[in-house]
Amino acid sequence: MKTVTLIGAGRVATHLGKGLKSAGLNIAEVISKNGASARELATLLDANPIENWEDLSPTSDLYLVAVNDDAVAEVANSFPFNDCFIAHTSGSVPMNALEQASTRFGIFYPLQTFSKEKEVDLNKVPFCIEGNTEENAQALFQLAQRVSGNVNYINSEERKRLHLAAVFACNFSNHLYAIAEELLQEQGLTLDLLRPLLIETAAKAQQHAPKDVQTGPAVRDDKAVLASHLKQLEAKSDYQKLYNLLTKSIQDKHNEA
Amino acid sequence: MKTVTLIGAGRVATHLGKGLKSAGLNIAEVISKNGASARELATLLDANPIENWEDLSPTSDLYLVAVNDDAVAEVANSFPFNDCFIAHTSGSVPMNALEQASTRFGIFYPLQTFSKEKEVDLNKVPFCIEGNTEENAQALFQLAQRVSGNVNYINSEERKRLHLAAVFACNFSNHLYAIAEELLQEQGLTLDLLRPLLIETAAKAQQHAPKDVQTGPAVRDDKAVLASHLKQLEAKSDYQKLYNLLTKSIQDKHNEA
Numbered sequence: 176m177k178t179v180t181l182i183g184a185g186r187v188a189t190h191l192g193k194g195l196k197s198a199g200l201n202i203a204e205v206i207s208k209n210g211a212s213a214r215e216l217a218t219l220l221d222a223n224p225i226e227n228w229e230d231l232s233p234t235s236d237l238y239l240v241a242v243n244d245d246a247v248a249e250v251a252n253s254f255p256f257n258d259c260f261i262a263h264t265s266g267s268v269p270m271n272a273l274e275q276a277s278t279r280f281g282i283f284y285p286l287q288t289f290s291k292e293k294e295v296d297l298n299k300v301p302f303c304i305e306g307n308t309e310e311n312a313q314a315l316f317q318l319a320q321r322v323s324g325n326v327n328y329i330n331s332e333e334r335k336r337l338h339l340a341a342v343f344a345c346n347f348s349n350h351l352y353a354i355a356e357e358l359l360q361e362q363g364l365t366l367d368l369l370r371p372l373l374i375e376t377a378a379k380a381q382q383h384a385p386k387d388v389q390t391g392p393a394v395r396d397d398k399a400v401l402a403s404h405l406k407q408l409e410a411k412s413d414y415q416k417l418y419n420l421l422t423k424s425i426q427d428k429h430n431e432a
Numbered sequence: 433m434k435t436v437t438l439i440g441a442g443r444v445a446t447h448l449g450k451g452l453k454s455a456g457l458n459i460a461e462v463i464s465k466n467g468a469s470a471r472e473l474a475t476l477l478d479a480n481p482i483e484n485w486e487d488l489s490p491t492s493d494l495y496l497v498a499v500n501d502d503a504v505a506e507v508a509n510s511f512p513f514n515d516c517f518i519a520h521t522s523g524s525v526p527m528n529a530l531e532q533a534s535t536r537f538g539i540f541y542p543l544q545t546f547s548k549e550k551e552v553d554l555n556k557v558p559f560c561i562e563g564n565t566e567e568n569a570q571a572l573f574q575l576a577q578r579v580s581g582n583v584n585y586i587n588s589e590e591r592k593r594l595h596l597a598a599v600f601a602c603n604f605s606n607h608l609y610a611i612a613e614e615l616l617q618e619q620g621l622t623l624d625l626l627r628p629l630l631i632e633t634a635a636k637a638q639q640h641a642p643k644d645v646q647t648g649p650a651v652r653d654d655k656a657v658l659a660s661h662l663k664q665l666e667a668k669s670d671y672q673k674l675y676n677l678l679t680k681s682i683q684d685k686h687n688e689a
Contacts (some may be wrong), residue, residue, distance in 0.1 A: 243652065243654075244649075244654055244656070244657055245654055245656060245657075267649070267654075267657045267660065286625060286626065286628075286629060287628060287629055287632055288629060288632055288633060288636065288647055290636060290640070290645050290647075292639075292640070293635075293636060293639065293640075295632065299628050300628060301624075301625045301626075301628060303625075325628070327625065329621075329625075332619070333619055333620075333621055335660065335664065336615060336616065336618075336619040336621065336664065337616065337621060337625060337626070338657075338661075339615060339661045339664050339665075340611075340612035340613075340615045340616045340621075340626060341612070341626055341629055342648050342649065342650075342661060342675075343608045343609075343611050343612045343615065343675075344608055344609050344611075344612035344626050344629060344630055344633075345626075345629050345630070345632075345633045345647075345648070346646070346647060346648030346649075346650060346651075346682070347608050347678045347682075348605040348608050348609075348630075348633055348634075349633055349636075349637065349642050349645065349646055349647070350642070350646060350650075350678060350681060350682045350685070351600045351601055351604050351605050351608070352600075352601050352605075352637045352642035353641070353642040353643040353646065353685060354597075354600050354601075354681075354685075355597035355598070355600045355601035355642075356597075356641060356642055356643065357643075357685075358593060358596060358597045358600065359593065359594065359597050361593075362589070362590055362593040363590075364586075364590055364593065364594060364597075366637075366641075366642075367558075368543060368558045368560075368584065368586075368594060369543070369558075369594070369597060369598055369601050369602075370637065370638050371543075371544060371556050371557060371558060371582070372543060372544055372545060372598055372601060372602050373601055373602070373605075373634040373637050373638070374631075374634045374635065374638065375544055375545055375552065375602075376545055376601075376602045376605055376606055376634065377605075377630040377631045377633065377634035377635075378550075378631065378634075379545065379547060379550055379606075380606065380609045380623075380627065380630050381627050381630070381631065382549075382550065383547070383549070383550075384610070384613060384623075385606050385607070385609035385610040385612075385613060385623075386610040386613065386614075388547050388606065389603070389606055389607060389610065390545055390547075390602075390603060390606070391599050391602070391603030392501075392524070392599065392603075393599075393603060393607075394603075395500065397500075397501055397502055397524075399501070399502060400501055400502075400524045400595075403524065403592065404595075404596045404599060407592065407593065407596050408596075413680075413681060413684065414681075416677060417677055417678070417681060418599075418600075420673060420674055420677055421604045421607060421674070423670075424607060424611075424670060424671075424674060425603070425604075425607045427670065428607070428610060428611075428614075
């Protein structure tokens, strides 16, 4: 595989585009409904920016769809080449969403959170690969191996579960960080006091089953602390509800062990 | 300050004892109701193990209480020297819990999660210091500076808030990791696929306000994905409830911006 076209110009397209280019791939074109984004990413990748499907060239080895989950179907409908190789990068869209796009399709899903501002080392990112044929799966697997040391065949059913687990472990955790920051700021404190703890908590889970290293008042059933925390949250009934539910969930999980 | 006695022989006592010893302090004695733990830690620190209050020596510069939060009051009651310097290490116990122990008291609270198995670099751990007099506060501040580059004066009211925020950011996040692992294992998958994502999520929060880097279906209000996730959780009503509450909380926070 030598030439890749990016469909989409957002965060995932940017990180994958840069990674593939660094690995020696030629990024031929970047197509996005948002012309400015297409131009910006195309400039970065030395590619051709495209705004309309009729201007897309059919000569790429792979068309990589990196758009919002709910825009994949629209891309599949609009894709103009019914025998070009197309793959999407989404954790939650089934592979057969690409059936109507082409006869050759698959999944090239990097299991990581990407932001515009922060560089990510793709080599450590787990890639989840699926193809509509074994040959197509292998081609995507080999492409992923050029940018990552952690490539896995994962079918659509497994991928759905992975995405759900990632929402719990990543999206929801980040929201808990945001709640912590709000609670600190109210008292004139900053998140900097907690930032080392965030890293350490995630680092600990690298080597342990999280369940085995659970700490805090919930797992100790420390009723005085639990009551004092709920009192602090008196004016914030939504956070109080969350605190109660998470505490109960920790205790249930601990008791089932 | 030259000599410290540890009251308690658990995780916090172990990490602090090792850190203080490395910084050149002499750990004179380790006292614990659990004689085996006291002996084990005392051996590690070249200290004298003690099981009963009447055997404790009154010559240490500081008596550092590292016991469970709800055991601090009992220690304060039992402490036999009413003019020796005593400090506790707990995030959630007010300073005046030590009033009845001695005339000289304070807080020496390392804001980090400690486990027996994993080494922690104390130098990056934020220490929260308080003293019943300015002089006592300063003495604890200077001691903390010998092991950490991140030492702060934090009063009891602020410390209560910090501890609450830490429960959200650390204890609750770890539980979400545990839920993720359970969901993966049910499908024959392992947490290894998500471990890089856990680290990246915490790393992103080192440089950003978590609220500004929130990703996922909740913040996008991606109704198809939200529905598919809830369907996967159909047989687990407690996790479904958590998913709904966290999703709503993310959306509320996003909309208030």
